[in-house]
Amino acid sequence: MLIQYILLMRIHQWIKNSIIFAGIIFGRKLSDPDAILKSFFAFLLFSVIASCQYVVNDYLDRKEDALHPEKKHRPLASGKIDPSLALLLTVVILPLALIFAYMLHPYFFALCSFYFGFNLVYSKYLKHIVILDVMSISIGFVIRAISGAVVVGVSFSSWLLLCTFMLALFWGFSKRRGELILLDKSASSHRKILEEYSPQFLDLMMSIASTMTLISYIMYTISPDTIQKMGTDKLVYTIPVVVYAIFRSLYIIYIKNMGHNPSKAILTDISVLLSGLVWVVMVTIILYFKLPRVL
Numbered sequence: 206m207l208i209q210y211i212l213l214m215r216i217h218q219w220i221k222n223s224i225i226f227a228g229i230i231f232g233r234k235l236s237d238p239d240a241i242l243k244s245f246f247a248f249l250l251f252s253v254i255a256s257c258q259y260v261v262n263d264y265l266d267r268k269e270d271a272l273h274p275e276k277k278h279r280p281l282a283s284g285k286i287d288p289s290l291a292l293l294l295t296v297v298i299l300p301l302a303l304i305f306a307y308m309l310h311p312y313f314f315a316l317c318s319f320y321f322g323f324n325l326v327y328s329k330y331l332k333h334i335v336i337l338d339v340m341s342i343s344i345g346f347v348i349r350a351i352s353g354a355v356v357v358g359v360s361f362s363s364w365l366l367l368c369t370f371m372l373a374l375f376w377g378f379s380k381r382r383g384e385l386i387l388l389d390k391s392a393s394s395h396r397k398i399l400e401e402y403s404p405q406f407l408d409l410m411m412s413i414a415s416t417m418t419l420i421s422y423i424m425y426t427i428s429p430d431t432i433q434k435m436g437t438d439k440l441v442y443t444i445p446v447v448v449y450a451i452f453r454s455l456y457i458i459y460i461k462n463m464g465h466n467p468s469k470a471i472l473t474d475i476s477v478l479l480s481g482l483v484w485v486v487m488v489t490i491i492l493y494f495k496l497p498r499v500l
Contacts (some may be wrong), residue, residue, distance in 0.1 A: 214256035225353035235415030240357040247356040259300040339377035346373040364425035375414035376467040383409040383465025434463035
């Protein structure tokens with residue numbers, strides 16, 4: 206029972222919340238133990254709250270998920286956990302997580318509360334509205350990024366938030382495309398909103414989102430405001446790594462056909478993981494070590 210509930214909370218999805226740590230990286234607070242500790246607790250609390258939202262979402266979608274070739278194995282869809290009991294446990298865990306979130310920072314509590322409430326609206330209404338269904342998911346990533354900045358008391362770049370939003374849009378549309386391909390004619394019986402999409406339309410949306418992701422990241426690295434705040438103009442050297450990661454993502458979606466499960470696609474692709482690691486190392490070196498000028 207406990208193991209099934211842990212599976213229900215989708216701990217593997219916590220990787221999405223790692224964007225919270227962007228606050229201490231770009232806020233140049235990696236050498237501040239207090240900031241690191243706050244970011245860790247923010248990550249943990251946000252993850253638990255997000256997991257509670259997953260439970261509620263699975264509770265609402267349990268009948269539709271039972272028709273999905275992969276989601277039918279989820280604890281609620283498969284009947285391994287009684288839906289009412291899962292909901293009861295969530296009602297106990299969620300208030301505790303929100304109380305600790307308030308103790309960490311009142312604004313962080315407000316963002317977590319908004320995130321959970323917004324996702325309830327998403328689960329009930331927004332997920333049934335074409336385009337807004339994917340945009341709603343992207344807004345969740347922006348909230349994560351802002352939360353990470355709030356808990357350590359740093360400002361956040363508009364360009365970086367836009368990059369986060371567009372990247373989430375890219376993966377969101379790729380998931381819809383993957384579901385269409387995977388489910389084929391039974392797609393609408395699992396998720397009715399899929400009737401409103403076509404692979405060609407989603408290809409166009411992904412093309413726009415991936416392009417905007419690269420443009421917004423490039424603009425962030427060369428922005429005078431970024432250069433002034435960070436004290437360096439060398440973040441531009443990380444652009445090739447980001448370009449590779451986007452292109453590799455397109456390869457995963459179109460060649461490996463794993464767009465329907467973005468988290469699994471990222472976690473199981475060594476190249477994406479390595480490019481992410483290289484990017485983090487490069488950003489850390491550029492921001493925290495004084496590099497000589499290149500003539």
